[in-house]
Amino acid sequence: MTPETSIADVILHPVRIRIVQQLGGRDLTTAELRDAIPDVSQPTLYRHVAALIDAGVLAVAKERKVRGTTERTLTLGDRMAHVPEAELQAMSDLQLRSAFLTFLGDLAGRFDRFADQEAPGARGFLGFGSVPLYVDEAALEQLQAGLATLIAPYTTEQGEGRRRVGLSMIVIPED
Known part of the structure; x- marks a missing residue:
């Protein structure tokens, strides 16, 4: 894969999307x-990490020698893991459905892992729901920009006492 490969083709694989989710922030x-993805074998994990690095979605932040091997620290790369509007428009219906189902599968898997290994007090951090909004394209862009600004201070690991949670959003036009 090269940086010219469609971002959707790169990240819309169940293992790759989990890798990107783990590195967010x-x-x-x-x-x-x-350790964060113990159900994925080491060779499979390394193969997908290599593909994400090759495509510019991940980057190696630093390397150090540990007992005769090189330990790499990974970070999100320049391309990040966002499908640009032009690529979204160019996707076929089948590709779009596949991308959405991959996203939903990852979300369901994260919920299952939470439910299986729930820590005491964790349910206070859980929430899900749906709300109708009445917007035009300009209002939706303004809403998304406002949300990005609102959540920006919470997207990096900071200090003690904070718990990592996932915030997933889906915007689907209704009739």
Whole structure:
């Protein structure tokens, strides 16, 4: 894969989307990433990490020697993991459906892992719902920009006492 490969083709794989989700807002060593995704075999994880690095979605923040091997610390790369509007428009209906189902599958998997290993007090951080909005394209862009500004201070690992949570949003036009 090269940086010219469609971002959707790169990240819309169940293992790759989980890797990108783990790195959002923090840097992890490959060992920490393995610990965060224990159900993925090491060779599979490393193969997908390599593909994400090759495509510019991930980058190596630093390297250090550890017992004769090189330990890499990974971070999100320049391309990040966002499908640009032009690529979204160019997707076929089948590609769009596949992308959405991959997203939903990852979301359902995260919920299942939460439910299976729930820590005491964790339900206070859980919430889900749906609300109708009445917007035109300009208002939706303004809303999305406002949300991005609102959540920006919370998208990086900061200090003690904070818990990592996932905020997922879906905007679907209704009739």
